[in-house]
Amino acid sequence: MLNGDDALDTQASVRRANLRRALQLVFRNPGSETRAGIARATGLTAATASSLVAELIELQLVVDGEQAASTGGKRATTLSIEADHHVILVLVVRPTDARIALVALDGTEVETRRVAFSDESRDRMLDEALADVAAGYSGRLLIAGVQLPGTTDGRRVFESVQLGWTDVPLAERFEAALGIPVLLVNDVDAEAIAEASREDESSGYRLFIHIGTGIGAAVTLDGELAPGPRDRAGEIGHVQVQFGEDARVCRCGRHGCLESASSMTAMLGDGFDDALDDDAITMLAASADEEKLAEGARALARTIKLIAAVLDAAEVVIGGPARALGDPFLSLVQAEIDYTATGTVKVPVRFADADASISTGVAQVALSSALGVRWSPAQLRAASAPPLS
């Protein structure tokens, strides 16, 4: 809708850019932004700000709200996000099931569904479920974001071991069925975005590492995925980080892979499973071999140090089931990172927040792609809070 190419070569692109800037301000301060505030923040004139807002209202992206309290003159009309029209379709594909969520522009989930796959019918079931949803929201769908485990450039799935897909033009297929733009997002990337979206100050590089049975990484810059081709970015699970006698055999057949030391399976044993809940993991961790945990933490820290040093990362976030390992594990990792005589690399490490909705990351990426706008952390918190009744 506002997603014309970013080439700023013509007047129309200026208009698009200013519409996005105005809309971003409403998204950042929903319910309190005003026309005059947009004019001040953008440096545009009040007349232009009014004109932009009028167009955003026309597009059903923004609505007028209450009158604000006076600050010494006429009271301002506040602006809010129009939540009752456009929806973002989020599809999260996992090996055994898929989840569909319809997310309104204010970040709330309007509707969610779950599709459990039965054998050999996954493609058909997905198509049917999507068609069904699309029928119910005809004319209101803005864009679809599809989260999946595997490598992708946003259009094609290059390789998904978990889903058994190799070089599938999935975006194209769904676009033909849905009639709206479709964006594929790697699951770890989506997790990283969701995490980065929860920070008010998300400047600089942030390294996100998902640790479950497998390990994947994603880099965000200023709260968004780092630019550049992401075809295979973040696939660090099978890079060798242990050598000599320390190196264990990995499930991939090689020795000393990061996963062979720092995956949850490596640290907690085969009893671990990605489907376990936090309590179960805590139980497992309590009876786990402490030395294995320490070794996993060390291998992880070594990995982190190197990447953080190259990028000058501001923060490292560990996500996925590893969150349930708690502070003791985090302390081990941080201690190994801080173990430096000179003051070079002392990047802070923390766990991801646990309470992010599964659709947050994909929805954020899709929103950004369609409207060039992002939700503020406050908005996301408000959206995930239970409605007051």
Next chain:
Amino acid sequence: MLNGDDALDTQASVRRANLRRALQLVFRNPGSETRAGIARATGLTAATASSLVAELIELQLVVDGEQAASTGGKRATTLSIEADHHVILVLVVRPTDARIALVALDGTEVETRRVAFSDESRDRMLDEALADVAAGYSGRLLIAGVQLPGTTDGRRVFESVQLGWTDVPLAERFEAALGIPVLLVNDVDAEAIAEASREDESSGYRLFIHIGTGIGAAVTLDGELAPGPRDRAGEIGHVQVQFGEDARVCRCGRHGCLESASSMTAMLGDGFDDALDDDAITMLAASADEEKLAEGARALARTIKLIAAVLDAAEVVIGGPARALGDPFLSLVQAEIDYTATGTVKVPVRFADADASISTGVAQVALSSALGVRWSPAQLRAASAPPLS
């Protein structure tokens, strides 16, 4: 000059962006680009292209050239880079001397000077030399690029061990003296840019690693420095990459640092010095301990694999004195990288080209900052070629 803020909020910014696009085309195809060609390449109308070119000529950035051969109609007027007016001031500061180069817009070095530092007078000598040069090119200086060893954000030198500087607002100081914008550039970053500028197809991430007595890294994206804060980015020399019995003591006092294994000093012994020429290094390498070279190559390869995997880097380039180690060393590194059962990380590694002028990288960064334009590889080759006489 064309470096207004990239906020595309007003008509003036559209004009600037289009001027940059037109100028970039002339820089990419100097002597063969035409007004009609610019119109075609940009999608702008011929009238607009003509108007843009007229302004670029007015600004003394472009000049009309020969008439091109007819392609069936009126012959086109070719456009060339105006090389006789603006110059970029390049200052390369090293511990014992500095080099000043004046680079014309066609990439040729108009003049070079060398300032050898005597004790305790470095600052004064620099100021004098700059003032002297500035006087000779009054009104023609476009921007100054300052290359130095140490961490910087472009404005301040945070820390330069080699120069003994800590938190020096150097850009500000030079700007006051010269009256033109000044940009500070880390030396490894400049090297990486120079290298990336030599590739016709420079898309995606490229990891550049400088190996001398020290080790530094820089990441480029699509031929330019990767975005984001670069305050301390690339400082990987003292990240631990060897463990247990393999780990040697590093000059920094810790164990297993990358430099302790893969620096030229580590591999060739204390006989190495950053000032040695390639032949001397080749001699040293011939009599070096092969096991040390192999160990250095292994440690380096491990580092590379991890970083390349996170970024999905398209290529790794090794620069600095290590170039003189030649193919045997490169083969060791590449073999260690390729040693993977699954087809994950097999990024190609090569040495940097040897014949880049010392000023190329800084000049390229400065040009990009001032005019939003880059030299093409062909243009740089033409500039460094001896003039035909």
Next chain:
DNA sequence: GAACTAAGTTTATTGAATAAACTATGACCG
């Protein structure tokens, strides 16, 4: 030499932002 083709310019028009005047509505203050 007539028809055609491509390069480049001239002129009127369009679209988006701006400046400045104007309206609306509230606070503040004697």
Next chain:
DNA sequence: CGGTCATAGTTTATTCAATAAACTTAGTTC
């Protein structure tokens, strides 16, 4: 309580850059 001021927002005329279309220039082709 009424006058003055401050802030929000709209209306109108103007400016600037790009566009469309007509036009000029200068070549090729047959």
